[in-house]
Amino acid sequence: MAHSRPAREPLASVTEQPGEAPRPVPGADPEKRKRILAAAVKTFGSRGYHEARIAEIAAQAGVAEGTVYLYFRNKEDLLGVVFDETMDEVLAEGRRIVRADLPAAERLARMVELHVGFLGADRDLASVFQIELRRSARLVERFSRSKLVEYFRMLDHVLRQGVERGELRRDLDPRLAVRILFGAADEILSEWLLSGESRPPSDGRRLVETLLHGFIARGPAATRRKAPRKGDSR
Amino acid sequence: MAHSRPAREPLASVTEQPGEAPRPVPGADPEKRKRILAAAVKTFGSRGYHEARIAEIAAQAGVAEGTVYLYFRNKEDLLGVVFDETMDEVLAEGRRIVRADLPAAERLARMVELHVGFLGADRDLASVFQIELRRSARLVERFSRSKLVEYFRMLDHVLRQGVERGELRRDLDPRLAVRILFGAADEILSEWLLSGESRPPSDGRRLVETLLHGFIARGPAATRRKAPRKGDSR
Amino acid sequence: MAHSRPAREPLASVTEQPGEAPRPVPGADPEKRKRILAAAVKTFGSRGYHEARIAEIAAQAGVAEGTVYLYFRNKEDLLGVVFDETMDEVLAEGRRIVRADLPAAERLARMVELHVGFLGADRDLASVFQIELRRSARLVERFSRSKLVEYFRMLDHVLRQGVERGELRRDLDPRLAVRILFGAADEILSEWLLSGESRPPSDGRRLVETLLHGFIARGPAATRRKAPRKGDSR
Amino acid sequence: MAHSRPAREPLASVTEQPGEAPRPVPGADPEKRKRILAAAVKTFGSRGYHEARIAEIAAQAGVAEGTVYLYFRNKEDLLGVVFDETMDEVLAEGRRIVRADLPAAERLARMVELHVGFLGADRDLASVFQIELRRSARLVERFSRSKLVEYFRMLDHVLRQGVERGELRRDLDPRLAVRILFGAADEILSEWLLSGESRPPSDGRRLVETLLHGFIARGPAATRRKAPRKGDSR
DNA sequence: CATGAATGAGGTTTCATTCAT
C-alpha cells in the first residue's frame, strides 16, 4: 500500500512555485537566516501575522530590513518557511515513529505526543500554527496542505496497520480516526494557548488511551440502557 | 454542581464592551440588517476577513457603505456579530439537546451533528468560523471565548451525567473528552472546507460512535500484544 | 464725513450670496430657531467648529437633525449667523455709544468695554469669535469683514472726532489707533479664554486709559536718557 | 524677580510629548526635511490646514507621500514644527533685543518690528500663524502657549525694566501692556493679511511710538474737558 | 413643519518592498 512509504517526493520546498521570484540564495549566512526565522516566529507568535512588522522582525534579528529580503521572498514566505521547516522536523521524527516496531496504539500515542509536545514547547511557534496558519486561505492551500497531508498519511498508515494486524477494530474508519487524532490534539493545543497556562499540555498519551478504549462504560449492566435510535427527531 | 445547569446568564451581547461606542440602534430595519449580515458572511467567507472590503459587503447587501455603520460599529463588529448570532442559534438548539431525556451517548451524537451540520450547511459561514475567527487573538479573546465556553459546558454537562449514570466510563476525564468531541468535529469541518467538497460532511454520528466505542479491537487475542514503554528510543 | 454715519446699507444678511440656495424661511418657529442657534454656540464653543457635529447641535436643541436645515442653509451658515446676529447686537449698542454726547476718550472706553464685556460674558461665544471665526478664510472673507468693518468704522469715527475736537493728538493715525484698540481688546479676550479663568476680563477701561496716556513716564528727568535711533544695527 | 532672566530652560522641543510616538529620526536628509517644511507652510498658508492635503505638500516638496512621515509624525506635527521652529528663530532674535543696552522704548519698538516684520515677510507663514494656529484648541494648548509665553515674558521683562529705570510710567501694568503690544501687532498682521496688500506692513515702529506717547492731546487746553465717569450707564 | 434613516465622497497613514549606495 502506498501509505507504507511516507511521501518522499523531493518537494524540496513546497512553496517554490513556478512563475514566482526564486527565493534568494539561502547560502549566504545560515546563522543570520536562522536568526531571522527565530525572530519571525517570536513576532508572528506574539503580535500575530498581520500585526507583525518586517521592521520589527529585522530589528529582533539584528539585521536591516532589506536583509530579510535577501533570505526570504516576502513576509508570507517567512511564514511559509516557518511552517515548512517546523513540519520537516516533525515529519522526520514522525517517520521514525511510524517505522518503529511497536503496536499501532503505541505509535499513535507517540505521534500525538510528538504533535502536542513539539508545539507545546514553544508558545510562539504554537501560536503561529494554531492561529496564524489558518488565517490565509492562500497559505493553507499552498503549502500547509502537502506537509500536513504527509502527517495525516502517517497516522493513516499506522491506523491501517493496526486494523490489518487486528490491534484495532476491524470497522474503524482510518480517515475518520485521523481526523479525531489530529483534531483532538489540535484542540488541546488551542485550549492550552488560550488558557495562558505556561506549562506545556501533557495530555498526549491520555488522549490516545481515551480514544483507544472509548467513552462507553464496559460491563454487564452499563451499556444500552435505552438508546432509541429512531422516532425521536430533533 | 454548577454544570448541571447550563450557563444561562443573560450575557446580552458578549461583544458589548464598556467604554466602546454603543452599537448603533439596531431597531432601524431588521430586514436590511439581515441583508448586511448575510453579505458579510458571504464576503468574509469567500475573500477572508482581511481581503473583504466594506464596499463589497455594502454592494452585496444593496446598501450604501455608510449604512453598514448604522447597523454595526465597524468591520470587526460585523465579524463579531456573525459569530455571536450564529452561536446563539447553536446554543439555543444545544440547550434543547442537553435537556432532552436521552442517553448521554445520544445527546453527544446530536450535539456533534448540530456542530457539524450547522456549519456544514453553509460553506461561507463555516469558513468564517474555521478560518477567520481564529485569526485575531483580540477577537478570539473578546467574544469567541464566552460563547464557546458555554458550548463546552454543555458537552461537559452531558459527559458528567453520562458518567454519573453509569453510561460512560467512570474514569473518563470530561475535560479531555470535551476537547476530543469538539476538536474532532472541528477538524472534520476544516477538512471538508479544504476539500472543496460541496456536500456537507455527514460523519457526525459515526464520529461519536467511534469515540464511544474506542479504536481498540475487542476480543480474546487482539489487545496488549506488547506495549514496551521504554528501551525504544525515538 | 462719511464716517459720521455708520454704514447702514440694508445688507440684510451678509451671508446671502447670489447663486446660493436661499436660506429657508426663517419664520417657522422663532423659538426653535433660537434654540438651535444657542446650541450651535455652545457646541462650536466647547468642541470647536470642526469637531462640532450637527447631530450634537440638533440633540442639544431638542430637534431632529433635518430640522436644523429648515432654519439654516448648512453648518457654515450656522456659524455665520452666530457671528452675524452677535455683531448686530454689538453694532446696535456701538451706534448708541458713538452717537453719545461724550468725549472721544469716554466713548472709546465704552466701545472697548462693549467689545470685551460682550464676549467676556459668554465663554462659548467668545471661543467662537476668538478661535473658530479665524479658521476659515472663506468665512472671514465672506461675512466677518463687512460687519467688522462697520465696527472698525465706528472706532475710526470716534477717533477722528477726537482729533478734530482737539481731544486727541493731532498726529494720531486713526487707522493705526483702530488696530491698537481692537487688537488689544481682542488679545485680552484671547488671553482670558486660554487662561481658563471664569470671571470675565475686566480690563476694558484700564486698557483705554493706558492707551490714552501712553506708556512713557512724564516728568522732568525720566525721559530720553539715551535713545540712539541710528548707528545701532540689529 | 524671575523676569529679570528670560526663560532659558532647554525646552528641547515643546511638541515632544511623552507617550507619543517619537518623531522619526531627523537626521536623514536635512535638505529634504526643509523642503517638506517649506511646502507645508506654502500649502497650509494658501489652502488652510484643513484643506491642505498631504499629497499636495509631498508633491510640492518633490517627495512621495510616505516620505513626509519619515520626517514628521503626522499632519498636525507638521503644523507644530512650523510654529516651533519659526518661534525659535523669533525668540533667538528676541533674546538679543531684550539684552541689548538700549532704552526700553527702543527695545519694545524692535520687538514689535521683529514680530510684524518676521511674519510680514511671508504671507503664507503669516497666514499659518494668524489663522491656522488659532484654530485647534488642542494645538494652541499644546505648544503654541509655551513658546508664546516666552515671547510674552520678554516683553514683560523689558516693560518692567523700563518702569524700574523710570523710562516708563510708574503705574503701567506690564501685563496689560504686553497684551497691548502683542495684540496690536497681531491685529496689524491680520489686517495686512486680509487686505491682500503685497508689501509687508511697516507700522511697527509707529505703532510703538503711538503706544508710548498715548492718544491724548497734550497741551494747556486739550485734556479733560469733561469726562463723566459715573451716572451715565450704557 | 418635522423627522431621522440613508447616502457616499474623501483623505491620512501605514508598511511591505525596492534599490542606490
Next chain:
DNA sequence: TATGAATGAAACCTCATTCAT
C-alpha cells in the same frame, strides 16, 4: 552581501446633507 531611506498603493470610517414619509 548589507543597508535603510524612499516609495506609493490602498481602504476604513465619518458626518454633512438629503428626502421619503
